[in-house]
Amino acid sequence: MQSQLPIYPEQASNFAPQVDALMLFITGICVFFAAGVTVAIVVFFFKYRRKTPDAVGITIEEDARLEALWMIVPLILSMAMFGWGAVVYVDYRNVPRDTLDIYVIGKQWMWKAQQPNGLKEINECHVPVGRNIRLILSSEDVIHDFFVPAFRVKMDVVPGHYNTMWFRPTKPGRYHFFCSQYCGTNHALMGGWVTVMEPSDYAAWLSGSAAGNANPVVAGEKLFAEKACSTCHVANGTGRSPSLNGVYGAQVLLADGSIVVADEAYIRESILQPNAKIVAGYQPLMPTFQGQLTEEQIFALIAYIKSLQSQPVPATGAGIAPPTGKR
Amino acid sequence: MSEHIVSPKIYLAIFTTLMAGTGMTVWAAFQNFGKFNIVIALAIATIKATLVVLYFMHARYSPKRTQLVIVCSVFWLAIMLSLTLADYNTRRHEGRLASATTCYRA
Amino acid sequence: MHRTGRLYGQFETLEQQKETAALGMWVFLVTEVLFFGGLFLAYTVNRSAFSTAFGAGSNTLDIKLGGFNTVVLIMSSLTMAMAVWSAQVGKKKLVSIFLIATLGLGTIFLGVKVIEYKQKFDHHLIPGLGFDMRYRSEHPTATDDPKEMAIEKEEVEKTFAVDPDTNAHGQLYFSLYFAMTGLHALHMIVGAGLLVWLIKGSFAGRFTPQYNTPVEIVGLYWHFVDIVWIYLFPLLYLIDRHR
Amino acid sequence: MSTPPTPVRELPHKHYLNATYGAGLRSWLLTTDHKRIALLYLASVTVFFFIGGVLATMIRIHLLTPGGALVTPETYNKLFTMHGVAMIFFFLIPSIPAVFGNFLIPLMIGAKDLAFPKINLLSWYIYVIGGCFVLYSFGTGGLDTGWTFYTPLSSVYSNSAVTPAVLGIFINGFSSILTGLNFIVTIHTMRAPGMTWFRLPLFVWAHYATSLVMILGTPVVAITLLLAGLERMFHLGFFNPALGGDPILFQHLFWFYSHPAVYIMILPAMGVISEIIPTFARKPIFGYAFIAGSSIAIAVIGFLVWAHHMFVTGESTYAALTFSFLSYLVAIPSAVKVFNWTSTLYKGSISWDPPMIYALGFIGLFVIGGLTGLFLACLGLDIHIHDTYFVVAHFHYIMVGGAVMGYVGGLHFWWPKITGRLYPRALSRFAAVVLFIGFNLTFFPQFILGYLGMPRRYHTYPPEFQVLNVLSTAGASILALGYLLPMSYLTWSMRYGRVAGQNPWPATGLEWKTDSPPLTENFEVTPVVTWEPYDFKNRPDLGLATGTPLPAPALGDD
């Protein structure tokens, strides 16, 4: 796949060049210091080698200015490293608006991925090139970590938490991904391949792999009726319950005065622990659905609620969730 | 180290204050101060603890070094609590499914 | 190292020895603060996440027993302080009396703790052992006031309505309750052992205005244990009492 | 060029190894003499180093082929876990403090013993008991959670003997706490007349800082592991999300100790280096106050950076920014030390004695290890290299290249004091070079591996990583030789080495002003200190060429 002894992995995402540049920058600074110290030591070592057995070195007065110098210079350079690293990191942690969302579940020792149209894959993940991809990660048992070296991204998959990561693949191809958080016996086998495809190929692949009724939006709509959500949450927002139309991605004012963004985690919490956050102007009437829904059903409900944008939902045929513009 | 002998009178006074503090804690717990119940409880507890340290444990009359030791212990405890909670409290509620800002109402 | 009278061999003077011992105990107490600190952090994080269940758990505790124990422990701190004072002013008899009083109060505290633990056991509130927050209100005993139990039942049901996982989260509360009070009780037991050793010494008349370091050192420890309880009491017993 | 020729001498008639209590086993097991306790520790940490080293060797052999050459996946996981646990908790953390700290601190400050000799002995027994628990867990099913014990893997899912191991580490924590407590109190109250704070050897300063970390951090990990153990035994839910607990809380608590703990490992080694450099450059160390202060600074700031191990756990972005920033701050005091050591060499009279070779090796490897810490502390970069072999290389550079190198250097420096005898010079210099080369060959390739994306704790890896792994394994065998050599000639020298005399190098510290090996009481009469640290010029007793005396004490008394 690669040359004999490469020193960096392939660059296949928007982050890869950034991280590599950062790497070079820090390496530069560090080589400068390491080389400086090493050269000084070697030179002194030979130059001031002891001449006679009872010789004593020449005392040098300490010099506060010198000390200050070698505190301040590394400090400044450190701040440069910190600053640049922070920029990349903040970019990585703040997901852009128009992502294609893929749910990824880790369990000992396999990965399950679910495409927006409900197509499920095991230890494989197909994504279109050039789109912003967001992975929404959850774990069924211990902590795992989704790591794609060619994209220079990784994120822990923590049970009880929803973590997200994003990237934009820039080069079609097949790239290894690994589980990078030790998770027990077959940790090393818990990997697979991310396949980056041209968007047209991706769409073809999606529709080719008969997803049909597994479409989570459809499934979610059905659940929404089955579980009687629709009895309270009516589309025009009249009644004692807020309309869920367009709620996804919007800012919600809560009864205690704070504001939250309605993202997956919030919606999930609203379903499982409705009284944790009460929408301003409403009573805590909603019953909890904890224990009555499987993870997959929750995903489906969330997917459905996400699709409830005020504008007509685009054709779900391609299975790509509509861009949510309100964040 | 010429030691300082604290007179029993002071001890008694402190004891009385501690008792009063205990009473107050219990009383305050049965009032509804909303979010401040916990704050009040901890404030009273801290005052009580301080009195114990200063008088029963003679910290007030101890060498500076001992006082420094005490301050350090509180300081490090504060580091641990504050930096950890700083993480929890600045997460966009994705933290745990019922997040740290949940407040109880019934 | 040889010991000359009360002076251990590594020291030059009694004063140095005393100073060293006191500093040693203080430094030890610092480690204790952080030891309990880890528990307090776990408590804080979980309580803020599951305040409902924590409130419910706290309301099952007996505030009378807890309050009584608080008083007992503060009293024992007073007697301990008085024991130190008696040694400092050379009242040898009083030293013994106050030490015995301290030990007695400490034992009462532990006894009450045993009663409380027993109650929790009867109410199925021991984590991991058929833990059930509803058990108490659904299985009232003859001695229970039916009116109270009805209120309690209502409250428990309310809690479950808000947080259907009350059992899991209440179990967390009780895990912390037992961890914290258990560790505290363990410290009391160690303290009681030290007191027994001191009482023996005081019967032999060892503690004088010149030499009372052991009493003082154990005193520091005892007061520290008291302080821990001063925090544990409101944190564990007094959540959401105003309901 | 070398030490002045020493006339043939004999060991002192009476010293701590033979006098006062005799030399029987009982006299050792009941001793309260800090020097003997140090040797007890020396023996026991060596046992654990051996265990850890054999496990490391097996790891490296297994990784020769992509499919794994030696053992099953379960066993491999146990190998690295037990390797990490043995090396960190039972070798490196106690190594320098409990061996050299114990032996030297009272000697260096002119005291007869530590403040609490019995507690000192107790701490060794606690260590042994903790060690037995851990060995028991190694023996009965091993341990496969990684040395970090992340929950819920360790508390729910692992089938190995986690409980005894966790208890063992919990118990061992108290050994560390008691050692730290003893040091702090001793340094405060037991100094000889004239031994002011700013006349303390830098080794003592470093241990003071280390002790701070020990007493402030260790209790937290103790309680954390206890909770994890209880969780496992009684199915509680502190850290188990299925029961409402939070695994991230465990990580916060664990790293609150375990990051500062890395400074427990490196600060004492830095102290050793700060003794060796001025001794063999024969001039006062450059920037005494800055080196002393930087030890304290590292200990304090070191407590503020722990969550840099958690950058990709989903930690809040603000917290990540804070912790990254603080991680860079903690690098500054380390930089101060490195620069001051280097400047000390300038215009020195540098001998090529073995301890000096080790010390310079330390600086080189520590600098690489420390600088790669800056890569990891960089948020954007850590996303990529977290939990890869880059991290493995980073910490081995610091812990093996730095701390262990410092430890072995310290052994060479104080061996004559401890045993009264010298070891073969040429052979030991050769061993130092072997160590240095073997080390770099083992761990440098791992940086590249890590950046290429090889995750750590992998019993099998894609074939493209093989070349670098083979290099690393080859290095490890050289490295093993580098450790076997000193072990053998140091042992040999205990019996057959040349007698060293009081002060073979010569060095300026108080520990060199008493017999080698020292008396049980350390000094015949309590010494009075009238000279500044590392001052070779105003010390006619050292028998060196004297220059012009210093104009005034560089640092005032306090």
Ligand code: HEA
């Ligand atoms: C003795 C042990 C030791 C020491 C001293 C250090 C020191 C440092 N460590 Fe390391 N570290 C470990 C042992 C150690 N570490 C271990 C065991 C792990 C992995 C744990 C696990 O997950 O299993 C780890 C992991 C680790 C991580 C987490 C990586 C990850 O999992 O993603 C990070 C991230 O910030 C980090 C950073 C640092 C930094 C900034 C320092 C700094 O203190 C270094 C300071 C030193 C220098 C900087 C060099 C000297 C300075 C100069 C030559 C001047 C030039 C300086 C500048 C320009 C600033 N370390």
Ligand code: HEA
């Ligand atoms: C003080 C700490 C310390 C020390 C000294 C070492 C020393 C060594 N370590 Fe280790 N290491 C850790 C701490 C340490 N390590 C930690 C904390 C981990 C992480 C664990 C985890 O992930 O949970 C780790 C993980 C780790 C890994 C990664 C495993 C993985 O992630 O899959 C590797 C792989 O190469 C490795 C190798 C080595 C080697 C070759 C040495 C060599 O330096 C050892 C050389 C020493 C000897 C060889 C012993 C002396 C000689 C003999 C006893 C003679 C007998 C031997 C022969 C005949 C060969 N270590």
Ligand code: CUA
């Ligand atoms: Cu899953 Cu490692």
Ligand SMILES: [Cu+2]
């Ligand atoms: Cu760290």
